[in-house]
Amino acid sequence: MSSSRREFFTMAGAVGLSGLLGGVAPFVRPASAAGSLKIGLLLPASGTYAPLGEAIRRGAELYVKERGGALAGRAVEFTALDDESAPPKAAELTNKLVYGEKVDVLVGTVHSGVAAAMVKIAREAGVTTLDPNAGADAITGGLCAPNIFRTSFSNGQIGEATGKAMIAAGIKEAVSCTWRYAAGDEMVAGFEKAFEAGGGKVVKKIALPFPDVEFQSALAEIASLKPQAVYSFFAGGGAAKFIKDFSAAGLSGSVQLWGPGFLTDGVEAAVGAAGDGVKTVLHYAEGLTNPEDAAFRKAFEAAYGVAPDVYAVQGYDAMHVLDIGLTAVGGDVAKKDAMHAAMAKAKFASPRGPFEFSANRNPKQTFYLRELKGGKNHLLGVAAEGLADAGKGCKA
Ligand code: BEZ
Numbered sequence: 001m002s003s004s005r006r007e008f009f010t011m012a013g014a015v016g017l018s019g020l021l022g023g024v025a026p027f028v029r030p031a032s033a034a035g036s037l038k039i040g041l042l043l044p045a046s047g048t049y050a051p052l053g054e055a056i057r058r059g060a061e062l063y064v065k066e067r068g069g070a071l072a073g074r075a076v077e078f079t080a081l082d083d084e085s086a087p088p089k090a091a092e093l094t095n096k097l098v099y100g101e102k103v104d105v106l107v108g109t110v111h112s113g114v115a116a117a118m119v120k121i122a123r124e125a126g127v128t129t130l131d132p133n134a135g136a137d138a139i140t141g142g143l144c145a146p147n148i149f150r151t152s153f154s155n156g157q158i159g160e161a162t163g164k165a166m167i168a169a170g171i172k173e174a175v176s177c178t179w180r181y182a183a184g185d186e187m188v189a190g191f192e193k194a195f196e197a198g199g200g201k202v203v204k205k206i207a208l209p210f211p212d213v214e215f216q217s218a219l220a221e222i223a224s225l226k227p228q229a230v231y232s233f234f235a236g237g238g239a240a241k242f243i244k245d246f247s248a249a250g251l252s253g254s255v256q257l258w259g260p261g262f263l264t265d266g267v268e269a270a271v272g273a274a275g276d277g278v279k280t281v282l283h284y285a286e287g288l289t290n291p292e293d294a295a296f297r298k299a300f301e302a303a304y305g306v307a308p309d310v311y312a313v314q315g316y317d318a319m320h321v322l323d324i325g326l327t328a329v330g331g332d333v334a335k336k337d338a339m340h341a342a343m344a345k346a347k348f349a350s351p352r353g354p355f356e357f358s359a360n361r362n363p364k365q366t367f368y369l370r371e372l373k374g375g376k377n378h379l380l381g382v383a384a385e386g387l388a389d390a391g392k393g394c395k396a
Contacts, residue, residue, distance in 0.1 A: 037074035037326070037333065040097035042090075042108030042118055045082035048211040048237040049110045051266055052311045053082075056132045058304055059315030060107065063323070066299065071319070072326035079103060083114050085211070090117035098125050104333045105130070107318055110311075112136035112155065112182035119143050128325070128333065128340065130318040133311060136182045137389070140362035144394035146340045149361045151317040153283055155183050157389035158260045159190025161367035162231065162281040165383035166191075166258055167198030169279070171229045174200060174258075177218050177242075178233040180207035187233045187260055195231075203227060213241045219249040230255055235262035240270040247274035261285075261370060261377065266309040268375045275372040279380075284310040284352045285368040287379035296351040313351050320355075321346045360391030 041060070043053035057080065064076045079101050081093045090113070097103050098121060106122055106129045109115050115134030122129040123145035131139055131148070135155035139148065166174065174195065178184030184207060192202050204225055206218045222230055230251075234242045239262060246257055252274070257263075261282025264275060286307075296316065300308040308316075321343050328342030329335040347356045358364045367384045370377040 035074060036077045037071060037105065037331070038077050038079060038101065038103045039105045039107055039322075040101055040103030041078055041080040042083050042093055042097060042106065042114070043080060044085045044110050045080070047085050048213075049085045049235065052110045052133065052236055055266060055309055055311035056107075056110070056315035056318075058300070059308065059312035059317075060132070060319050062300060062303055062312075063316045063319035065303070067323070071323045072329075072331035074326065074331040083109050083111070085109075085111040085114060087111070087113035087117055090114040091121060094118045094121045098122065098127050103127065105322060107132055107315075109134055112186075115139060116143065116182065119145075119148055123148055126336065128322070128336065128343075130322060132314040132318040134183070135186065137186050137391070138182075140358075140360040140389065140391045140394075144360050144391060146344075146394060147336065149318075149321055149343055149357070151321055151355075151363065152314045153365070154362050154389040154391065155186030156190035156193075157362070157387060158281065158283075158367065159187040159192075160194040161384040161387055162187075162258065162260050163191040163194030163200070164198065165279075165281045165367075165369050166195060166229060166231065167200055168383070171195075171256065171258075172200050173227050174202055174229045174231045175204045175206060175222055175225055175227040176202055176231045177206040177222065178208075179210040179212070179238070181210045184210075184233045188231070191231055202231075211238055213238050215242055215245045216249075219245060219251065222255065223249060223251060227255060230257050232257065232259040232263055234259070236266070239263045240267040243267070243271045243278060244274045252277060261310060264370070264372045264377055266311065268372065268377065271372075272375070276374070278372045280370050280372070280377065281367050281383045282310055282370060282377075283363070283365045283367050284313050285370045285379040286377050288351070288353065288368075290349065290351070290353060292349045293351040308351075310352075317350050317352075317355060320348055320350070324348070358388040358391065359393035360389070361394065362389050362391055364388040 110133045112134045131150040261280040324346045325339040325343035329339045369380040369383040
């Protein structure tokens with residue numbers, strides 16, 4: 001068992017192994033410290049998105065550790081389940097956290113399909129919920145609810161920011177290549193809208209089943225189409241493999257590789273020189289000069305021995321938003337209306353830059369243009385400033 005995997009199991013020890021693995025053994029509620037605040041983490045701890053889940057958890061834990069293990073005077077107790085990025089397991093696992101563990105707050109998850117199923121249960125239950133990554137447009141669109149907050153991005157929003165940046169870079173023709181599920185579909189839709197509005201043309205859309213990493217036929221098709229650029233959404237282990245295969249196929253010299261920043265975040269070391277020149281757009285970058293990022297990066301590296309990535313920031317900020325809500329109600333999570341109202345109005349200096357929500361509780365934020373070189377995502381400039389997603393507000 002890797003050390004990161006062991007760490008996840010230890011932290012979630014109270015849940016029991018079968019719960020962590022999504023098994024169906026009877027659920028036993030562990031004794032929790034009186035007065036403690038129970039935060040349920042639904043995150044991947046296995047599969048291609050496991051490193052993303054780990055970074056989110058570390059970011060969330062760091063925020064709490066920096067405050068002596070408590071938020072608004074309530075000691076925090078994390079309870080985690082591994083969702084395996086498997087949508088069919090989402091309902092059972094969410095029910096375990098909400099009704100079995102009776103968590104005060106739900107935090108999850110990475111995969112859009114898992115998150116959409118989780119949110120349907122969470123909005124019915126009224127449990128305070130923070131999405132620290134999954135971009136499914138519906139979460140802050142059709143499924144929007146007063147108790148649902150997202151500290152990352154929406155898929156359409158980041159697709160739009162990347163499409164604008166590619167137009168600004170003079171690209172006129174692209175092939176998209178992604179995984180076929182909500183994240184890939186919606187990031188391509190947002191990209192295509194902005195790219196075509198700017199005069200670009202998407203000449204072919206290639207989509208592979210999630211989490212397939214057999215890229216050879218897709219790369220052969222790209223080689224025969226010879227587009228100016230490829231726009232790609234992959235993340236975690238799949239992103240590392242795609243970048244390496246793209247380079248090994250000899251495409252790096254003739255076709256520009258672009259994508260939302262998930263393509264290169266967290267995989268810089270794994271791809272090595274094969275990633276040099278990949279351009280991405282993200283709401284985080286190395287080389288930001290705000291003091292909050294400097295402090296965050298220093299603390300994260302001291303705690304975990306690795307540099308933080310966007311997923312860690314999103315986990316850290318989820319706890320910051322929760323802290324603002326809890327502080328407004330003196331730690332009393334039962335005062336949901338007041339707590340959610342304070343969370344919706346949260347405005348603070350995040351490591352990514354200024355953080356605030358649109359009316360639909362999705363961040364309105366700046367997206368940065370970056371280039372991967374020598375194992376670092378170098379900041380090239382701003383791709384879109386203060387960009388809100390298409391969600392108009394929340395009627396529920
Ligand atoms: C998603 O499924 O929404 C997602 C997964 C990984 C990175 C970004 C988005």
